[in-house]
Amino acid sequence: MAINKNWPLVFASPPKVTEAEETAEILAGVLNLNKNFISEKLQKDTLYSPIKKKLTEEEVTALENLNLAGIYLNFEQGRYYPQESLASQVIGFLGATGKGQYGLEEYYDETLVDSGKGSDLALTLDYNIQFTAEKLLREAKESLDIESGQIIVMEPNSGKILALANFPNFNPNQYTEYATAGFLEIFQNGVTQKLFEPGSIFKPITFAIALEEGKITPQTTYIDEGVVKIGGWSIYNYDLKVWGEKTMTEVLEKSINTGAVFVERKLPHKVFLDYLTRFGIFEPTGID
Template sequence: MKIFFKNWRVNFILLLIIIAGAVITSRLFFVQVVNHKLYQSQALGQQVGFSKVTGSRGQILCENSQQSKGAYNSGQTKNLATNKDSWIISAASDEISDKTAFAEALSEVIGQTKEEILAEMDGDNYYAVIKKAVSADELNKIKELNLKGLYWENNPERFYPQGELASQALGFLGGEGTGQYGLEGYYEDILMGKSGIKEEKRGLDALFSNNNSISLDGSDLYLTIDCNIQFQAESLLKKQKEKNDIDSGQIIVLKPDSGRILALANYPSFDLNQYSKEKNLEIFQNSATQKLFEPGSIFKPFTMAIALNENKITPETTYVDTGSVSFGAKTIHNFANEIYGEQTMTQVLENSINTGAVFASQQVSHQTFLNYVDKFGFTKKTGIDLQGEVSSNNNVLRNATDMNFATASFGQGIELTPIQIISGFSAIANGGRVVKPYLVEKIASGQDEMEIKPQLSDPVI
């Protein structure tokens, strides 16, 4: 009997051990096999943290040459568009016991009235934005107030160190955080910082490993613009305003062998850091690329180039100017009704004689003249890397009369942009090939760089 009870106790203990082992084994199977991914994720969550980050917007830089003995020598780069620290401050109304006292204290620091602050807080949102674009100095003063219910968030602000320099060419970062006009608009997808997730190690792992950080910053743009030449061009326009009271003006400096733009100046310009204060929104347009005009006498060299290239005239070819030329009931006169008598084609250009341009155009057929207008790029956009370029197809010449072609020979009755004109002149200067004008010569992102190569047409003349 004693042996039976003794064996029973041993067997019972063995049974308990077997049951416990089975429970532990099943639990291990459940943890390691069934819920492996769940517990792995929980463990990873304790070791690694994730946060949403947005990269900085890319910078825009230009060369800043040094002038010496009338020549411009390469210098260092100058920043035209960059980012500076800025903050947004918000108030959580439910956390503020005395809103009036809160608003009074804050108003002394941020430059807004108590009433304006209270009005911002009087809404349905839990967090009310009180002020954007808060500077570092302002934020330090705000922190000293130690106000409960006040929060701040870093929100970098676009900053243009050179103020109004190249304002229409650059464009600006709008209130919605997207590029508007100019380069800022055209290269929005390249300049903008990307949103992503940043992985951060925690605990001891953080001491022995680098945080996994993917570069999310936008790319930097290096311009063909030379800031020194750009400044000189804008200064010349301002002097013309003082001297001749011009309403507007443009200066384009372009290398005819490549299309690199060294200056693209407009008058009037505006302060890029204060663009929201401008009441006339037309000032944001780049007149060099976004406004059409009748080129007038600056078109005469193209008429001469067409006739010369077709071997219909030479520089010494002469005609007799009588001061006018008629087409039915319509008559074309020279400026100020001048009469020049016998003139060479060279003298026609020197004296800017309207009837001489008409004579040259009459030496080629209408279709030939129109073909050259197409080849010079005067019926399409140049493709310059700026937002909002316009062009005219100059359809008036497609089914034109003799009178239409006559007036077109000296730049009337057709429409062009200044950038089309300067692009066309490149062919006359470089031996016959029209260049595509461009403003960005290099795009850089971290260690990666992409250089923009010049683009030239097939020979036109």
């Protein structure tokens, strides 16, 4: 997901630059940078003035062919993310100063700084499951026009996270483009860093409690009228659907909101709260 790589960079040694104005103009065209920005670099009172890092192969070739006086190529080690946007919010990125930003890069920054000594980080993510989860979110964007979404896949027995997908995501190799555009929110992991109501994913928990308490069976029926009143508020089903008579299995399969209310109302509040506590709902997840 993340490896170290030697990246080409170009720097100037200002005392050795013979034609500063012409050199700045040429470099601006080759590197797609502002000419004034480069001129400032060429006028610095130093022997080493970095101009651009992480050059493309085309930029390196062009600079080698130009062979401009006082302009040199070098390499520096930096992070590279070969899977690009895959699990980007989980991974985070290494910033320009070499410090981890967001995700695991930030959380394990001190450990990864010493990665050259063998302190690599192995993840529980399954590549194929993660890829599929992100593909499903992209398809949801196309079919449902979602603004954002998350998918979590966990191994029940161990708690290992096999997939933690976010939409939209980003390419950490190009994080500066998002930062420059002011799109910083995309770096956050919606699963671990944002607050949201659990919504329909809470229905299986409610049903599990009611089943355990013997308040319902999979065959228990409920007649849906499309709306239910709670404290003066009207709760509707998705897309204002009215389903009629359905079993509890069907209520869960169709994610019928009014049916979930029907089930919860069969449970004393204290019993419901006690189960949620025992499920660990109010405890920190312990995720990195």
